[in-house]
Amino acid sequence: MRTGVWLVGARGSVATTSIVGALALRAGLTGSTGCVTELPAVRGPALPAFADLVFGGHDVVATPLAKRAEALAAAGVLPARLVAALPEELVAVEQELRPAPTGGSQADRAATMVRDLTEFQARHRLARVVVVNVAATEPAPDPHPAHADPAALHAALTGPDEVLPPSSLYAYAAVTAGCSYVDFTPSTGLRLPALTALAAHHRVPYAGHDGKTGETLLKSVLAPMFAMRNLHVRSWSGTNLLGGGDGATLADPAANAAKVRSKQRVLGETLGYLPQGDTRIDYVEDLGDFKTAWDLITFAGFLGTGMRLEFTWHGCDSALAAPLVLDLARLTAAAHAAGRSGPLTELAFFFKDPLGSGTHSLADQWTRLCEFAHLLHRGGTDDPRG
Amino acid sequence: MRTGVWLVGARGSVATTSIVGALALRAGLTGSTGCVTELPAVRGPALPAFADLVFGGHDVVATPLAKRAEALAAAGVLPARLVAALPEELVAVEQELRPAPTGGSQADRAATMVRDLTEFQARHRLARVVVVNVAATEPAPDPHPAHADPAALHAALTGPDEVLPPSSLYAYAAVTAGCSYVDFTPSTGLRLPALTALAAHHRVPYAGHDGKTGETLLKSVLAPMFAMRNLHVRSWSGTNLLGGGDGATLADPAANAAKVRSKQRVLGETLGYLPQGDTRIDYVEDLGDFKTAWDLITFAGFLGTGMRLEFTWHGCDSALAAPLVLDLARLTAAAHAAGRSGPLTELAFFFKDPLGSGTHSLADQWTRLCEFAHLLHRGGTDDPRG
Amino acid sequence: MRTGVWLVGARGSVATTSIVGALALRAGLTGSTGCVTELPAVRGPALPAFADLVFGGHDVVATPLAKRAEALAAAGVLPARLVAALPEELVAVEQELRPAPTGGSQADRAATMVRDLTEFQARHRLARVVVVNVAATEPAPDPHPAHADPAALHAALTGPDEVLPPSSLYAYAAVTAGCSYVDFTPSTGLRLPALTALAAHHRVPYAGHDGKTGETLLKSVLAPMFAMRNLHVRSWSGTNLLGGGDGATLADPAANAAKVRSKQRVLGETLGYLPQGDTRIDYVEDLGDFKTAWDLITFAGFLGTGMRLEFTWHGCDSALAAPLVLDLARLTAAAHAAGRSGPLTELAFFFKDPLGSGTHSLADQWTRLCEFAHLLHRGGTDDPRG
Amino acid sequence: MRTGVWLVGARGSVATTSIVGALALRAGLTGSTGCVTELPAVRGPALPAFADLVFGGHDVVATPLAKRAEALAAAGVLPARLVAALPEELVAVEQELRPAPTGGSQADRAATMVRDLTEFQARHRLARVVVVNVAATEPAPDPHPAHADPAALHAALTGPDEVLPPSSLYAYAAVTAGCSYVDFTPSTGLRLPALTALAAHHRVPYAGHDGKTGETLLKSVLAPMFAMRNLHVRSWSGTNLLGGGDGATLADPAANAAKVRSKQRVLGETLGYLPQGDTRIDYVEDLGDFKTAWDLITFAGFLGTGMRLEFTWHGCDSALAAPLVLDLARLTAAAHAAGRSGPLTELAFFFKDPLGSGTHSLADQWTRLCEFAHLLHRGGTDDPRG
Ligand SMILES: NC(=O)c1ccc[n+]([C@@H]2O[C@H](COP(=O)([O-])OP(=O)(O)OC[C@H]3O[C@@H](n4cnc5c(N)ncnc54)[C@H](O)[C@@H]3O)[C@@H](O)[C@H]2O)c1
Ligand SMILES: NC(=O)c1ccc[n+]([C@@H]2O[C@H](COP(=O)([O-])OP(=O)(O)OC[C@H]3O[C@@H](n4cnc5c(N)ncnc54)[C@H](O)[C@@H]3O)[C@@H](O)[C@H]2O)c1
Ligand SMILES: NC(=O)c1ccc[n+]([C@@H]2O[C@H](COP(=O)([O-])OP(=O)(O)OC[C@H]3O[C@@H](n4cnc5c(N)ncnc54)[C@H](O)[C@@H]3O)[C@@H](O)[C@H]2O)c1
Ligand SMILES: NC(=O)c1ccc[n+]([C@@H]2O[C@H](COP(=O)([O-])OP(=O)(O)OC[C@H]3O[C@@H](n4cnc5c(N)ncnc54)[C@H](O)[C@@H]3O)[C@@H](O)[C@H]2O)c1
Numbered sequence A, B, C, D: 001m002r003t004g005v006w007l008v009g010a011r012g013s014v015a016t017t018s019i020v021g022a023l024a025l026r027a028g029l030t031g032s033t034g035c036v037t038e039l040p041a042v043r044g045p046a047l048p049a050f051a052d053l054v055f056g057g058h059d060v061v062a063t064p065l066a067k068r069a070e071a072l073a074a075a076g077v078l079p080a081r082l083v084a085a086l087p088e089e090l091v092a093v094e095q096e097l098r099p100a101p102t103g104g105s106q107a108d109r110a111a112t113m114v115r116d117l118t119e120f121q122a123r124h125r126l127a128r129v130v131v132v133n134v135a136a137t138e139p140a141p142d143p144h145p146a147h148a149d150p151a152a153l154h155a156a157l158t159g160p161d162e163v164l165p166p167s168s169l170y171a172y173a174a175v176t177a178g179c180s181y182v183d184f185t186p187s188t189g190l191r192l193p194a195l196t197a198l199a200a201h202h203r204v205p206y207a208g209h210d211g212k213t214g215e216t217l218l219k220s221v222l223a224p225m226f227a228m229r230n231l232h233v234r235s236w237s238g239t240n241l242l243g244g245g246d247g248a249t250l251a252d253p254a255a256n257a258a259k260v261r262s263k264q265r266v267l268g269e270t271l272g273y274l275p276q277g278d279t280r281i282d283y284v285e286d287l288g289d290f291k292t293a294w295d296l297i298t299f300a301g302f303l304g305t306g307m308r309l310e311f312t313w314h315g316c317d318s319a320l321a322a323p324l325v326l327d328l329a330r331l332t333a334a335a336h337a338a339g340r341s342g343p344l345t346e347l348a349f350f351f352k353d354p355l356g357s358g359t360h361s362l363a364d365q366w367t368r369l370c371e372f373a374h375l376l377h378r379g380g381t382d383d384p385r386g
């Protein structure tokens, strides 16, 4: 089951780390640490093997992939020896990367995207392609009447307006080309009525939003702990210091707002109330691809006694994200193969701001993920919409 | 369903906080923050109400309960207004406290304990009594042949040897008196073949060991997080600084060793391997009843990239422990009422070093607890040996 | 040498803590922890004794001082026993507090202030009065031509404009009444050419700005450490979480900006370059009068190796500030008595944003302070303008 | 002024980093970050230039220097590019390394050491040689009567006893050969009456003990801060987690004890009282040459209010130590050249456990260091016994 993984933002840190990692896994040069789909409770026959994944993608910049990989190695994200060992493999992927379409109407650009996807699938005789958005986070788009239904959208795209933000235009193209779509970012992506209707129509599954790799991952185990112990969280304040390309983007307050919003959901929904306190994201170039998050939680116990927890998380965002990108591609492809379409709410485990209204407890999301994987391996899926 | 709660170590911090808290709850002076048995998923008709709990206990010291409560208020563990509002109620409990038996053979002392328990039950017409050990942590006892079976034990207790450590002598007396037994400490308690046989014979349930209130509570959610994400924990080092009576006891290396051992189980059993690093307990008088735990976890992600998490937990141990003591008393009494006997492995949620071989994931323990409570409320229990 | 201490913002946390503390010291109910002027290297005959300090002040609110003190005791800032032991003393101070003048022109209000000060001095036969601004932080004022010289200012104050921000109007009144002036806040105070000229004319000394009590105090010892070791600080990011009245004020971005600016000076001036990173102030009501500051410093050592320091400071701002208010009042009064006028740059030790262009190293500021105190005690001062 | 730097423990992490760093500085491949002797207040004509330093040394292991350097590069201590750029220079130093003498009496071994030193000096026509002990920390030696005076020592060394610990035998040899001696470790070194007498006799200067690179460096600025502010430190607890060769050695409780003792002096001597709390050193292999120190300080302010400071220091020990080794070699050689002999107490700035009874405040030590350097550059030294 040869499966295409088409990365939007294919020359970014997350994408490059995903590609190098998959190539290294295929070559037997590294282990599968960080890959959830290799854990006994999740792995199995329904998932395409790492060796079956074929990579391509779009980006607005043209930095060669190998150069990007070397920069990541110099920054301590990747072992330099892996990059050195995979020169030809990287060149092969390089040839599958396409410039992000520019010029013309949005309909024209979407057509180019569809063509890029279709040719990619044909060229490699791929059973199916998963489009994964790992491009820079966008600001929230202005509302537009054409977001409401497919027909209006179709018409509006041919006009002069920038009707859709880039993430949604890629989603539109993916769905139109019959590809499943995963949004690893907090951008809009498929979250517009016109696009979800289109996905239903084309019978493709999709997943999102915003990979859960740091502070929110911790929140998704710590907030349930406080809830299970009936401890009252009074305040939860967070500071995220990050460098790298993502950090520079998030220094833009509009993109920052989207990210912060998706980080907050877990608290309110897990605790049943929203404690005081904000989450901040600040750009500190010197941190490179590493992020330092510091959180202070004040809480009350029995008889009102005040207590505190603080943590400092020092993680390499790209190294945390990349295996999840591979996991999501494998799981989404398997769901597609099994005939699933629409939102894959069972993949909430991977996201800060998951589709659907389920639990934000990591443990509960894990249970759902394992059941989902089990079902896929058994040869079916429990499509909630039947 | 009037239920006795007999506290071994009844004048200690945990016991005093439990008593003041239960009295305050009964008087409507405080809320149930910290009480797990008041959460929607656990509460229900099978549990005795707070107002149905009657307190008594043993201690080796004679400090009046009210004085102890005032000291805890001055230390910020309890609100002073609660102690001030409950003078008569505290005097009433004071009258139910008995000196820890001394002198004579261990059989003599056990007989006094049994009599204290029986009279307590009769005096208050209690449906049943739960004995909860919240006395100072003991060193591990020397092995003794009489630990192997009830008959040998019975004979040996009449001799001059200190056959059983105190926690086990209390457990022996509890079981003999037909009381259930909860060990909130890491001491030996019922964990001797002779005693578990005796508990089976008397058809009483028991639970333990070592209330999970701080660093280990965090480990029980963080270690599963690393496991579910397939992140490799390389080292996990912990420092626990604590004052208070418990801190002073644990400054004794032998008691410390017992405590440290029960703190380590969760890592090995959750991760499937034991990361490097030690857990330390140091006594710092100035911290009073508060504890500061600092843990550093180093871990590897995808492609071996090294990352770190560190946390500082600043908790009030007695305020964390006391509601769990009440929870355990209520749940154990309900299990006893429902005919359960033997180890209550479903209560692993509450313990650092739980009976049985189940999971150490807090979320999984929570699921088991909720199922157990549900069954009790439905009117049965799923006794594994039933 | 009876000395008046006139507090602007007399009912605030810092002021109330200063008053209760001074009364408690006078009554022998507490020790002098936190008072720099009681250290061997600073204390001496030139300073008025605690028992010689007489308190008065202005405030815009009318909450009784005793009530404010009780609230601070409930919040853990003060021991409740002190408040309980000083009821009459607090009533006596209460009678010396005056409402902040309102209505009329700024000249009218200044005249009321001057009268309040003059009457206070006469009523208590005080050798002199120090006015200390501990009112809420103001936003930076708009520039006004009358800020440039005393004559223009004098004229403008009689008009309808709000020519001066409140802190500067108090400074104007203080100087006019022949009182020395200390600004413990980051507000403008005396920092306008018209006012410094006036202070010179009236031959009164003044000191400021912004008491150094937390994060900046640490910066003033840590930044020199990096400098003395030739370690290169790459980034220094800070988060300050604080509740209390001051926290609520600083939640206003304009006041926040003034505060953040005074926090940054120490780094640039000590290191000789400004590392990346921001300082943030966030309001978290639950923290009350306590503040938690978290700083992350990344730095490079020999051969460029990257390293990190992070700290968490959990301080009670009012308890840190109050003894410094007393110290500043004593030292400024002594300087005034010794004939000093103009900026007391020797008091930089106490301030985040000190007057003058001297060092920001706490150790060097300490040396200057000790020399200054020594000179005062020897009976002279080394007035730089001589 | 060609100056020899003879490193005892020449193949260890600190030594290797010092050597690579000095070679890189000489070759203009790196800057002088971390070198105190390059700061404007310290540098000057009296110090030998980096290019004038010639390296040699003893070690008990034979791992080639270049291999050790590569391992350090792989561990992130050194940039790999520096090691790659200096192959011949490293080979040249390799030829100057000698095995630590073994066999025979201690007198025999000392004679070999003296010969190694003398030949080194002659071979390179060095003005003088500084012996710097950077070997693994030793346990404290058993007392021996021959430690009391040179004659007894001389006699005893020829016997079968291990009279001196290795660090002291090296010190003995250094002094005998007319070399100055710096102890960068907490080992005994020259701190025996027989050896200080010998140093006086041979008119050589010496310095020590135990380079101040992490937690103690912070203590030497934070403890004075508390003292200058009259804040009462109630407890100061520290945990040091470290890997690397030094970590493995310190896992030995005896060596650990020596280190911990030298870490504690600063607190007692700066504060004038010893706060509660211990300093711990634990070995965590995964940390490699990096060390993580966590300290919790609880303190009381005005009116007894309790507050806290905690910090986490994540430093690369070898990168912190190496430039200080170079600084010490330069300063000690200059002092020797200027005719100084005996203990160089002016170098306390560099040490955890400095010779002499001076201040432990880093700022005050800095002042002394600057004065000392100034004097050297002016052409003299202020020999206290001069
Ligand atoms: N790393 C993590 O842990 C993590 C977690 C959750 C979400 N994310 C999200 O993943 C995304 C990628 O993160 P990153 O660190 O790789 O960022 P990056 O800046 O390194 O890479 C983003 C890439 O997207 C490209 N790009 C921008 N606009 C594009 C467009 N319109 N079409 C195609 N390509 C475009 C950029 O040129 C760049 O190469 C971000 O949105 C980030 O918020 C990352
Ligand atoms: N507080 C927590 O978070 C927590 C968590 C897990 C376990 N525990 C355990 O709970 C126990 C109690 O803790 P604490 O903080 O209340 O300690 P504490 O020292 O305040 O109280 C212990 C009490 O036990 C009494 N005692 C000692 N030996 C006895 C004996 N032989 N018979 C009867 N009484 C005896 C002591 O006199 C004292 O009053 C400890 O063993 C502790 O390890 C506490
Ligand atoms: N606490 C510290 O550590 C610290 C350190 C440095 C500076 N400061 C500064 O000290 C000041 C006081 O802090 P606080 O915590 O006591 O604040 P607070 O809010 O408790 O008290 C401020 C008081 O000022 C009064 N006030 C406001 N406007 C006034 C006016 N125009 N005239 C007279 N009174 C007025 C308020 O009514 C209030 O009673 C703040 O400006 C703060 O920034 C405090
Ligand atoms: N790195 C720091 O920040 C720092 C700070 C203060 C003190 N120190 C001290 O510096 C010393 C060196 O530290 P390191 O990290 O380089 O340790 P390391 O273990 O890497 O190196 C020590 C070297 O000493 C050698 N050695 C052992 N016994 C010897 C002997 N008798 N004669 C000659 N060589 C011998 C070992 O073979 C090894 O090569 C240690 O004592 C350490 O405590 C280091």
Ligand code: NA
Pocket: A310, A312, B311, B312, C311, C312, D310, D312
């Ligand atoms: Na911390």
Ligand code: NA
Pocket: A311, A312, B310, B312, C310, C312, D311, D312
């Ligand atoms: Na920390």
